[in-house]
Amino acid sequence: MSAAAASDAPHIPVLLRPLLAAVAPVSGTWLDGTFGAGGYTRALLAAGADRVIAVDRDPLAFQMAADWADAYGDRLQMVEGVFSRLDEYGQDLDGVVLDIGVSSMQLDQAERGFSFMKDGPLDMRMSQQGESAADIVNTADEVTLADILFHYGEERASRRIARAIVRARAEAPITTTLRLAEIVESCLPRPKPGQTHPATRSFQALRVAVNDEYGELVAGLEAAERALKPGGKLAVVTFHSIEDRIVKRFFTDRSGGGGRANRYAPQLKEAAPQFTLPTKKAIGADADELAENPRARSAKLRVGIRTDAAPKPSDRKALGLPQLKGEH
Numbered sequence: 001m002s003a004a005a006a007s008d009a010p011h012i013p014v015l016l017r018p019l020l021a022a023v024a025p026v027s028g029t030w031l032d033g034t035f036g037a038g039g040y041t042r043a044l045l046a047a048g049a050d051r052v053i054a055v056d057r058d059p060l061a062f063q064m065a066a067d068w069a070d071a072y073g074d075r076l077q078m079v080e081g082v083f084s085r086l087d088e089y090g091q092d093l094d095g096v097v098l099d100i101g102v103s104s105m106q107l108d109q110a111e112r113g114f115s116f117m118k119d120g121p122l123d124m125r126m127s128q129q130g131e132s133a134a135d136i137v138n139t140a141d142e143v144t145l146a147d148i149l150f151h152y153g154e155e156r157a158s159r160r161i162a163r164a165i166v167r168a169r170a171e172a173p174i175t176t177t178l179r180l181a182e183i184v185e186s187c188l189p190r191p192k193p194g195q196t197h198p199a200t201r202s203f204q205a206l207r208v209a210v211n212d213e214y215g216e217l218v219a220g221l222e223a224a225e226r227a228l229k230p231g232g233k234l235a236v237v238t239f240h241s242i243e244d245r246i247v248k249r250f251f252t253d254r255s256g257g258g259g260r261a262n263r264y265a266p267q268l269k270e271a272a273p274q275f276t277l278p279t280k281k282a283i284g285a286d287a288d289e290l291a292e293n294p295r296a297r298s299a300k301l302r303v304g305i306r307t308d309a310a311p312k313p314s315d316r317k318a319l320g321l322p323q324l325k326g327e328h
Helices: 003-006 017-024 039-047 061-066 069-075 083-089 132-137 142-153 158-171 175-184 201-209 213-225 239-252 287-293 294-298
Strands: 031-032 051-057 076-079 092-099 228-238 300-306
Touching: 003 287, 017 039, 017 092, 017 300, 031 039, 031 061, 039 092, 051 061, 051 069, 051 083, 051 300, 061 069, 061 076, 061 228, 069 076, 076 213, 083 213, 092 213, 132 158, 132 201, 142 158, 142 201, 158 175, 175 201, 201 213, 213 228, 239 300, 287 294
Parallel strands: 031 051, 031 092, 051 076, 092 228
Antiparallel strands: 228 300
């Protein structure tokens, strides 16, 4: 699909209405860390942001925006980059928005290899550079493959699937999405009506591994903490339990809600929190949004407001970042 054709496809930003309500009033300079089709960026500009720094690791996102971005003039700055470097793209920000996960425009393009709904090359690289899913599937050992599927996709049949992948690639390299999907399907029971495709978790796991999504998420949260001014708002939309767990624990730790690991240990003077939380609960989609966009069913929004306390590094294990035993 060409960039022009992709730009004609409808794109509904998930949790847009509750996000704008949670961060209102919108003003000053914002950074949209997942520009995608531009939904959040345009909404922030319309809501009152003076300027938005739009960041995406996928160069296609900026090709798609070519026919409308110029209308915003210097109110819109587009940067090809990653979460972990957000604080290099902007400082003293009034807000940061992160939408975690793959965009619909990527899923819809068979040649990107993100989806098993259409046959395409087994790629999954958001930046279109570096190691692809096919590289991992055809070169990682069985233990590492099982580790990726279990820890990144929460796939309980990870060992069985990893064995099947290794057997299949011995006959011929696994280079397409449908061949991988068929291999995974052969290891799992037939889904019941309404259940997700058997390959969903495996494809999620490989995509996360290819793009280091969980590592980038933690680094992005830390970078946002460094980039926001006191009173600046950080809004994060997640789609999977692992991502939401990381964001929830980050905000809990940064708002002083972590507690003591040992209740018998002496009470230490608590450091000033880096964020205050308008609400500790995640915000989900309402009935109207679910009717408009079923993809919003699993989405969760969490928001924190930056204080003037100094930023700090994170304990990634404590945040729930999956740890692989080996390296691929």
